Amino acid sequence: MMEVSTLTNVAFWGASTMTLGFALIVVTQRDVFRAAIALAGSFLGVGILYFVLSAEFVGVVQILVYVGAISVLMAFAVMFIQDVTAGSRPVQGRLVGATMGALILAAVAFTAVNTEWSTMDDITDPIAVAALTEGYVEIGTGDDTTVAITAPAETTELVIENGGVLVDSTGAVGVLLVREYVLAFEIIGLLLVAALIGGLLLMRNPGPGSEAAAEAKEDADAETVGSEASV
Amino acid sequence: MIGLGLPRGFLVTLKNFVRAPVTVQYPDRHVGLFGAAKEAGMNPFRFVVKRPVDSIKAIAGLATVPVALEQSPRFRGNEFTFYEDRCTACASCAKYCPLGIIEIVSVPGKIDAQEGESYKLEVFDIDIGRCMFCGLCVEACPYDALHMGTKFERSTYVRDELIVTLDELNAAEKKPSSFYRPQFEENAFDPYTETVDDHYDAGRHERPSDEDLKKKWVDER
Amino acid sequence: MAIKTQPVTVNLGPQHPSTHGVFRLRVMFDGEEIVDVEPVFGYLHRGSEKLAEERTYTQIVTLTDRMDYVSPMLNNQAYMLAVEKLAGIEPTQRGVWLRMIAAELQRIASHLVATGFLLQDLGALGTPLIYAMRERENILDLFEMLCGARITNSYLRPGGVFMDAPTGFWLALDRELVDIVNTLDELEEYLSGNEIVFSRTKGTAVLAPELLINASITGPMLRASGVDWDLRHRNPYDYYDRIEFKRILHTASDNYARYWVRVQEARESVNIIRQCVAQIEPGPVRPSFDDVPRLIRPPKGDAYVAIEGSKGELGFYLVSDGGIAPYRMHVRAPSLINLTLLRDMLIGGLFGDLFVSFGSVDLNMGEVDR
Amino acid sequence: MDPAFLDNSLWRNIYCNLAGDSAGCAAREYSAGMLPTGMEWLAFALAAAAIIGLFVNGVLGGVIVLIWGERRLFGRFQTRTGPNRWGPFGLLTPVADAIKTMFKEDVVPKDADRILFNLAPVMIAAPALLVFSVIPFGVGTYVADLNVGVLFIMAVTSLTTLAVLTAAWSSGNRIAILSAFRSVALLISYEIPMALALVGVIMLAGSMSLGQIIGAQSIPFILVQPLAVFVFFIAAMAEMARAPFDLTEAESELAAGYLNDYASMKFGIFFLAEFMAEISTSAIITVLFLSGWRGWEPVPSHLWFGAKLILVLFVIIWFRMTLPRLRIDQVLKLAWKGLFELTLINIIVTAVLIAIWPEPTTTRLWIMAAVNWPVAIISIWAVSKLLGTSGYDDTEPDSDAPVYPVATEQIPGSAVHISGVTGPDTQARISSPANSHIEQGGN
Structure with a gap:
């Protein structure tokens, strides 16, 4: 059993508390805009968790996409809501909702408790053990920049040189995305485009023959402008 | 959006960047070592040797030299120059003032040997706080007793202090502006360096001849 | 594709940095697009026209200084022409030349201010404004030489000006004219070909000449639409009929055309001043006090005189009841009348263009509200 | 928290000096630390405090100097002197400003959402400071050489x-x-476009770590990647909302925009964050395109970095002083129709070049530069054509253009002047019936 450093523990618990705390604010806060900001905080907590787990690429992307872009868009969209501070009214049938929520929570808890999580002792790969127990060897490049050893991009298998340890997961993620899961990647891309177009369609003015109507309206506006020349 | 216009604009601003600034610093201007040495009237090396503390201050950018503002002699400014000897208390100035801020109280008084009977001023107050320095009072004065001043600093914390009284006018430094007083311009008078304390030296705009005076004050009485 | 949106009303002003004074615009935006504009003015109303009824004809000059405070000399000129017409005063030759020189210098200064602030409204952080104002300062220095004040000039008197120019003035004027041309060259080098200025001002706030004429818009705004209407040429006052000058016309009638017309007019004013200096002769600058006393009492009647001000037709209408003060004074303020097409200029445009179009009118709140 | 990130960084040096030959510092031969074994947490806390203190104060000091320098440069561009009264060369002016700002009344509008209103300055200051943690200011002067450094900067900004x-x-x-x-x-x-502009650099360096990008620049990438520099510079100006893209603050339209209701030190923090962003952007440009702290030997690396940083800042200020603001539609058009294409061209060309010459050496970089410059010039020209700049040179109206017809003659009896010199002498100005009342006037 390896000893997880106190610092990692502190960071983990801090980030977890942040994530859950902000998530709690999201569901309890009436003000939708505040909820959106709290959601951003929750996303940030998740990003920090990724950092704690040494998945810094995922962590950075989490911040870039979720906090930097999606939260902004959410906050932006919230501004289109009629009455932001009042939030949505309580839904009918709260009991049903509460029951469903409790059931899902129970299911998740059950799974978490019942799963046989692999422990440190189950890991046999010497490199992974080395990484996790911090018993690896650093390789300097001779320059002042010390570089952790990465896998060459050509292979998906992680090759470790000189007994170092892989720290940079970026290359590996990239290789996986465009080699093994390229189809899934592309399909997600397509899905996002479809969602974008769908969103635009939903935002369209639902008037009769909207475009022609809009043009006619514009013409009418122009005429009124011309007629009332002065204020 | 790329054309020749933007680069040309950049060159214009760069050209202005290396130009000497047009800012007039007041009341003093910051100088470097060379400026301080020039002000002290010696060459920079001598200045460093003779006055090391001052030269360090100059290098640190803390040395200042006073600035004399370049103003036109006609500048219509504060501190009216007033010659009481010349004033007949006719109150033309008070009448011509668009704002009515000149207050004059006079009593029949002294007899001038040259000009005969005149009125003595009891009160001659100008409320400078409301004055707009249009100069119509100066233009109206038939005896050139009132002149515009050349100063422009008269800030106070109390409004009442902005009322200039006769005593203050008499006590004030007499640096009359040449506004509507061509005799100053003819003599190339510089209000920023010279003062005119005596009303005889201030010159007359239109001085009546002795015969006229005699006729007016002696014969027709 | 039209997206469902909701307009929002925003109050711009009266304390807004770009309203050229205290002015309020209630603007309805749909996103960035302007749907409706309602100008609200009167915040700077000082009752100059009413005050004039209590003052003698000479004292009113000080009031005209404060109407359009970026071109007081032109206000003085328009007012004095009206007084001279009302009272039948014949001005002295030298006085007229001097006030023409002063007026043209003032026109340059005013156009420089207009150009500088237009660029300020375009978002240039003060640089073109300061280049323009730098030159205006020099012109104001000339005014200080002439009349002892930079802005509150009150230089003109019935029948001429109060004092001849000092001896150093003519040399300084010569130098200044060269400087003005240099500054205008520099400004044009900087701005006239600038792609951002182009893309911001070309084709924005286009007004048809018919509309402008119907709304009685005058000045550079009208000439930018190709209407050849300049009172100095159409209706020569003072000695403008002895001067050869080019009328600057642009046909585009957009914000750029207005900017361009102003800059070129400033150049042309330099020409006019040169001709004035060549033709001026020695002599008295105002009639003697026997002819025109200090306190004039014009006969009963009224008079209207309009001049080509820096912003358009600047007219003074005076009614006399034979007393020392006018019975009524009215000012045809070009700024106010040029503002009347604000809705036509702004509606349908973008927020970014709002203050650019507004600034291209070259209005002055002191004159709008008086 | 893999300590491997922290290799050789300022952070690591302080930490290992304190903690000694502990787990994280095994390879570094710090046989004895200043603190006894088992006190790693204290070493961590002390090192963190030291780093935070150093960087926050260093950045704030830099901001103060930048505010002064920017105002002085503004002055010079506008042929003024700039602030020079307070302290030597006016250096204390920002200090005086800060004191003034702190003592202003802290106003919260009635309709404001108090919690968020107070939170916003914190939200803007934290990322602005965080960016500096990955920037190498010199040899060994950085907090962390993150292996996704470039991405981290994008995320945080x-x-x-x-x-x-x-x-x-x-x-x-x-x-x-x-x-x-x-x-x-x-x-x-x-x-x-900002992210895509960086792709070329990342491809050339083969890494997203800022340290390795500097290491790869045997010649500065500004020579190899002209298009990327062009796009990144413009995009960075837009991200910082500096002129000519200062649409969010736009003092002539929005009157400071979102800062409208902020007063006192809350406004001050926004102001500081803005200047921090300016410094960090310049630092990023320096690192990515001007080869960071690299330079010729005897001069220390920090000086090289500082000199390049100041150069970039000067160019940013020069831009800000010269250009008027663009309109929102033009800004968006420029991004989507102009810069986006340019970055794609850059990526394709760079990818092809790297495919031909993998593992670029100095010579190969020079060859790439020789290819890239013509490509850059041609593509910028072509894209500017696409954006529609035709007719930008005809400042003067066409002399043949029809002028609105008005009477060519003078108005009969128009002269208002009575001297008799100006021609026809009549009292009335316009003899139209509508203006007939004017005729009664005159003398």
Whole structure:
């Protein structure tokens, strides 16, 4: 059993508390805009968790996409809501909702408790053990920049040189995305485009023959402008 | 959006960047070592040797030299120059003032040997706080007793202090502006360096001849 | 594709940095697009026209200084022409030349201010404004030489000006004219070909000449639409009929055309001043006090005189009841009348263009509200 | 928290000096630390405090100097002197400003959402400071050489928009909201060309770590990647909302936009964050395109970095002083129709070049530069054509253009002048019936 450093523990618990705390604010806060900001905080907590787990690429992307872009868009969209501070009214049938929520929570808890999580002792790969127990060897490049050893991009298998340890997961993620899961990647891309177009369609003015109507309206506006020349 | 216009604009601003600034610093201007040495009237090396503390201050950018503002002699400014000897208390100035801020109280008084009977001023107050320095009072004065001043600093914390009284006018430094007083311009008078304390030296705009005076004050009485 | 949106009303002003004074615009935006504009003015109303009824004809000059405070000399000129017409005063030759020189210098200064602030409204952080104002300062220095004040000039008197120019003035004027041309060259080098200025001002706030004429818009705004209407040429006052000058016309009638017309007019004013200096002769600058006393009492009647001000037709209408003060004074303020097409200029445009179009009118709140 | 990130960094040096030959510092031969074994947490806390103190104060000091320098440069560009009264060369002016700002009344508008209103300055200051943690200011002077450093910078800078949005919304002010809309539009548009512009650099360096990117620049990438520099510079100006892209603040339209209702030190923090962003952007450009702290030997690396940083700052200020602001539609058009294409061209060309010459050496970089410059010039020219710049040179109207017809003659009896010199002498100006009452006047 390896000893997880106190610092990692502190960071983990801090980030977890942040994530859950902000998530709690999201569901309890009436003000939708505040909820959106709290959601951003929750996303940030998740990003920090990724950092704690040494998945810094995922962590950075989490911040870039979720906090930097999606939260902004959410906050932006919230501004289109009629009455932001009042939030949505309580839904009918709260009991049903509460029951469903409790059931899902129970299911998740059950799974978490019942799963046989692999422990440190189950890991046999010497490199992974080395990484996790911090018993690896650093390789300097001779320059002042010390570089952790990465896998060459050509292979998906992680090759470790000189007994170092892989720290940079970026290359590996990239290789996986465009080699093994390229189809899934592309399909997600397509899905996002479809969602974008769908969103635009939903935002369209639902008037009769909207475009022609809009043009006619514009013409009418122009005429009124011309007629009332002065204020 | 790329054309020749933007680069040309950049060159214009760069050209202005290396130009000497047009800012007039007041009341003093910051100088470097060379400026301080020039002000002290010696060459920079001598200045460093003779006055090391001052030269360090100059290098640190803390040395200042006073600035004399370049103003036109006609500048219509504060501190009216007033010659009481010349004033007949006719109150033309008070009448011509668009704002009515000149207050004059006079009593029949002294007899001038040259000009005969005149009125003595009891009160001659100008409320400078409301004055707009249009100069119509100066233009109206038939005896050139009132002149515009050349100063422009008269800030106070109390409004009442902005009322200039006769005593203050008499006590004030007499640096009359040449506004509507061509005799100053003819003599190339510089209000920023010279003062005119005596009303005889201030010159007359239109001085009546002795015969006229005699006729007016002696014969027709 | 039209997206469902909701307009929002925003109050711009009266304390807004770009309203050229205290002015309020209630603007309805749909996103960035302007749907409706309602100008609200009167915040700077000082009752100059009413005050004039209590003052003698000479004292009113000080009031005209404060109407359009970026071109007081032109206000003085328009007012004095009206007084001279009302009272039948014949001005002295030298006085007229001097006030023409002063007026043209003032026109340059005013156009420089207009150009500088237009660029300020375009978002240039003060640089073109300061280049323009730098030159205006020099012109104001000339005014200080002439009349002892930079802005509150009150230089003109019935029948001429109060004092001849000092001896150093003519040399300084010569130098200044060269400087003005240099500054205008520099400004044009900087701005006239600038792609951002182009893309911001070309084709924005286009007004048809018919509309402008119907709304009685005058000045550079009208000439930018190709209407050849300049009172100095159409209706020569003072000695403008002895001067050869080019009328600057642009046909585009957009914000750029207005900017361009102003800059070129400033150049042309330099020409006019040169001709004035060549033709001026020695002599008295105002009639003697026997002819025109200090306190004039014009006969009963009224008079209207309009001049080509820096912003358009600047007219003074005076009614006399034979007393020392006018019975009524009215000012045809070009700024106010040029503002009347604000809705036509702004509606349908973008927020970014709002203050650019507004600034291209070259209005002055002191004159709008008086 | 893998300590491997922290290799050789300032952070690591302080930590290992304190903690000694402990787990994280095994390879570093720190046989004895200053603190006894088992006190790693204290070493961590002390090192963290030292780093935070050093960087926050260093950055704030830099901001103070920048505010002074920027104002002085503004002055010089406008042929003024700039602030020079307070302290030597006016250096204490920003200090005086800061003191003044702190003592101002802290106003919170009635309609404001208090919590968010107070939170927004924190939200904007934190990412602005965080960026500096990955920037190498010199040999060994950085907090962490993150292996995704470039991406980290992009991620952290994108957080500022959330803060702007929060500030605008919580003020309860419509002008602020308009500013927030613009801010979001700018972010969404310029994040993409900015990120894509960096792809070329990342491909050449083969890494996203700023340390390795500097290591790969045997010649500065500004020579190899002209298009990337061009696009990145413009996009960075837009991300910072500096002129000519200062649409969010636009003092002539929005009157400071989202800052409208902020006063006192809350405004001060926004102000500081803005200048921090300027420094960090310059630092990033220095690192990515000007080969960071690399330079010729005897001069220390920090000086090289500082000199390049100041050069970039000068160019930014020069831009800011010269250009008028663009309109929102033009800004978005420039991003999507101009810069986006340019970055794609850059990526394709760079990819092809790297495919031909993998593992670029100095000679190969020079060859790539020789290829890239013509490509850059041609593509910028072509894209500017696409954006529609034709006719930008005809400043003067066409002399043959029809002028609106008005009478060519003078108005009969028009002269107002009575001297008899000016021609026809009549009292009335216009003899139309509508103006007939004027005729009664005159003398």
